[in-house]
Amino acid sequence: MKAAVVTFPGSNCDRDLAVAFAAAGFDVTRVWHKESGLPAGLDVVGLPGGFSFGDHLRCGAIAARAPIMAAVAGFARSGGHVLGICNGFQVLCEAGLLPGALMRNAGLRFVCRPERLVVATADSPFTHPWAAGTQVDIPVAHHDGNYRADADTLARLRDEDRIAFRYAGNPNGSADDIAGVLSENRRVLGMMPHPERAADARLGGTDGAVVFRALAAALATV
Numbered sequence: 001m002k003a004a005v006v007t008f009p010g011s012n013c014d015r016d017l018a019v020a021f022a023a024a025g026f027d028v029t030r031v032w033h034k035e036s037g038l039p040a041g042l043d044v045v046g047l048p049g050g051f052s053f054g055d056h057l058r059c060g061a062i063a064a065r066a067p068i069m070a071a072v073a074g075f076a077r078s079g080g081h082v083l084g085i086c087n088g089f090q091v092l093c094e095a096g097l098l099p100g101a102l103m104r105n106a107g108l109r110f111v112c113r114p115e116r117l118v119v120a121t122a123d124s125p126f127t128h129p130w131a132a133g134t135q136v137d138i139p140v141a142h143h144d145g146n147y148r149a150d151a152d153t154l155a156r157l158r159d160e161d162r163i164a165f166r167y168a169g170n171p172n173g174s175a176d177d178i179a180g181v182l183s184e185n186r187r188v189l190g191m192m193p194h195p196e197r198a199a200d201a202r203l204g205g206t207d208g209a210v211v212f213r214a215l216a217a218a219l220a221t222v
């Protein structure tokens with residue numbers, strides 16, 4: 001199984017994301033944002049957390065227009081799996097690959113702490129090992145994690161069971177406590193919490209590792 005992890009100027013979780021993919025059995029290729037193509041035979045693209053382009057304009061807005069993103073969009077459109085974490089989630093929204101936007105946290109403070117999440121759906125390649133309603137602990141670290149979408153979009157996400165994770169105690173004001181959402185085909189996941197920071201007992205938790213192992217298992221059966 002092959003994963004690519006994209007690095008933008010200002011990404012700071014790209015190496016951790018590569019390590020988490022590798023621990024789940026993926027061969028990982030690191031890809032610079034100025035590349036125009038992705039490696040052949042790829043199973044998943046990871047868009048890491050960080051402060052791409054210094055969060056100028058809006059978090060993820062400049063990265064969403066980087067050369068590599070045309071290839072990522074094409075990969076997603078052709079049924080490829082994409083995992084965007086934190087700044088990666090912001091990039092996916094800015095690129096139009098996921099609906100909605102991440103706005104400034106309601107408390108106007110950077111929040112960096114472990115968060116309890118509720119798995120909102122088990123119907124995805126990233127969450128299938130859990131039952132819906134399972135509580136998991138995965139840390140957050142962001143100032144723009146306040147998920148917003150219009151009422152129709154939120155209703156559609158609920159109706160189509162595309163909310164992947166909710167916060168048990170909402171740290172940022174997100175609509176409907178949303179911590180992560182899925183694309184229509186369920187193969188693109190964007191989430192603000194950092195599963196790669198809870199992917200090894202030595203980091204203080206292993207709930208995040210389930211996301212990577214779940215994907216590996218799902219891809220093995222495709």
Ligand SMILES: NC(=O)CC[C@H](N)C(=O)O
Pocket residue numbers: 048049050051052055059085086087088141142143144145
């Ligand atoms: N850890 C991250 O990816 C942070 C994302 C973004 N820079 C924010 O603060 O909201």
